[in-house]
Amino acid sequence: MLTTVDTLKKGQKGIIKEFTTNLLPIKLLELGCLPGNVIELVQTAPLRDPIYINVNGSHIAIRKALAKQIELELIEESL
């Protein structure tokens, strides 16, 4: 199922899709947010934003607005 990172639930994982339209900030890529890599939602902040993800071994927190721009294919088994 196709979705974006901001809709992930805690513990859910997905594989980052090839970027088509928008370009993500280079910083994110350098931290491992590259097509084909797995993103896991580790934790959501108490007020639901920002979110805390694990991508490619990097544990980072980003705001939802940015998370919305990252498209991914949900990995079903993680549900």
Place this chain on the structure above:
Amino acid sequence: MSKNINVALIGNPNTGKTSVFNQLTGLKQKVGNYPGITVEKKEGICKLPRGVKAYILDLPGTYSLNTTSLDESVVVELLLNKNDKDYPDVAVVISDVENLKRNLLLFTQIKDLKIPSILVINMADRMDRKGISLDVELMEQRLDTKIALVSTRKGFGIDRLKELIANYKQLSNKPNINTAVIAPEYFKNLKEVFPKEDLYKLWLVITQDVNFMPIERNAAASVNEFKAKSKTELKRLQHKETVLRYQFINGILKETYKKDFRTAKGFRGSLDKILTHKFFGYLIFFAILLTIFQAIFDWSGYPMDFIDAQFAALADWTKNTLPPGILTDLLAEGIIAGIGGVVIFIPQIAFLFLFISLLEESGYMSRVVFLMDKLMRPFGLSGKSVVPLMSGTACAIPAVMATRTIENWKERLITILVVPFTTCSARLPVYLILIALVIPEGRFIGLSYQALTLMGLYLLGFVMSLCSAMILNKILKIKSRSLFMIEMPAYRLPLFKNVFYTVVEKTKSFVLGAGKIILAISIVLWFLGSYGWSNEFKNAETIVKERIDNEGFNAYSKNYLQNNLEAFKYQLKDSALSKNDKIDLTNIRTALQERDVELHDRLVEQEIASFKLENSFIGQAGKAIEPIVKPLGYDWKIGIAVITSFAAREVFVGTLATIYSVGSDEEETIKNRMAAEVNANGKPLFNLATGVSLMLFYAFAMQCMSTLAIVKRETNSWKWPLYQLLFMSAIAYVTAFTAYQILK
């Protein structure tokens, strides 16, 4: 034979780069700023095997050479400029064994600049626990480098690193990756236009705005046409480059890096669950904040009292030991008192940095940012504004510098502009003396009014900074891309050595920075208060003596004389009685007379001094501004103190001390003297209305030159500090005015 080599330490944030630096250099380090900008520059010296001496430069942490902040561009600027005196003979890239993949991205970039590079894999002691195994030899081959497995915590690997640095000549300087493959045509063109330049360097120049030294400026100028290739296109190429690098790295790690996931998963997960919990998360943060405040305002009281006493004793000693004269006065009343005024803040500053560095070292600070981000956003601030606002309670200067981690320019600017509203420790002496003067001693449900007032002033500062942030957020029309991103590093037990060095370093730079200004101000003040050009000033002695002969002492002196003599009389009586002597009236009378003459002389001198001050340069300035400060309930003396304390708030107390011609080290006397001061109606000058008006004025006014200077540097224009000055002074004036007019 000894030779000096330049070594640059480069690495991602959170890789323990600073620990490696501390291990290599010990306390032989120097912290300064890069010329013109406030990026911290840390240098140190390390003795290597065979008598080689290395200058180690600890560069700011960066994720890659594609810069997005000032700190990062410092790194690139240095690595691109071969003529820089700090240009490294060898680059030591620090990586963390758990984040090796990401760390290697930076390594390949540095390697491609053809700088001889060593790879340090830090935190190697965690390998077993995390189920990681490495084929170091194969990795060295594939990355074409030398590797040192280091653990700063367990203290191994540093000797090998030193050995490798000493043998840097044997390192290869071949690049890892051929960047040109991402766009062969484009790079071929580049090569034709700049046959002499290195392609990867050119690429870095094109894709970011870096300031260059003259040599490269020519290249940079003509490189502009290559920028013409649309920005999105360049960005796309940068993406391609990153993917290419990761392909290379993944290929190597596949062969050399094994991780057994069964043993992995540390306590990061479980700790995160508690520390970022929707209830316990905030509770814990609140508890930590309380502890910090407790430390700053309670525990630090003991060392502060001690320092205060020492400086008072030193000033006394100087006065009594050195021959009396202008220089002794300057030394005792200006310089020593001035330095004491700075040194007294050391305990508070040290406590603050102790806590901040503990929180940062342990990885907790990132969680605070995570917790607070959403809460701060309605105010136009970011989660990363929390640290500056906290630091602001010690001093606005490090607080403004701490805003550098905020990527979004608007959020950063707002944070910088509102930080000076938080109650810094320099306001404390002003508040304390005013509270003691005008707030009654009673209690309200077990809490003293005085303590409640102090707390209220702190809250007022916070509320004001949030309110003005909200207003600024509405007013400022700055578009800036919001890229909020923060790494959530693994939790670590803070290393004592690192924390200790940070505290020493930050405290030192605060004391030296603020100390210089306060010292200069005290000297200038002393001069302006000790000289004048009017006739009154020149003939002060005759005028005052004549007046005393004709009209007697002023009210304060009369009072003082009477009380003192009274007390002395009792003392004499007591001592006579205790010795069981007969009370010899003549003796007592002579003693009293002697004391009277002595006091008389002293009081005459005091009155001359204060008359001189009134007619000195500074007194005339104070009189000139009296109409402006009168509506706030201040007389010309307070006016002077307000002016001089523009340099730094705590100067207020010292100035009043000078003006009331008592030694500034006798706080009790200053207080009594202030309490005895009367206004035109013969009522105490420091009544509730004036006191509250002054406290409010100091709560809001931008009374700190050093902060303005640092804001100028950080925002790179005079516009923002000037706005800040006007904005804050206006608020201060209006609130002080309103409070005085209502309460009077």
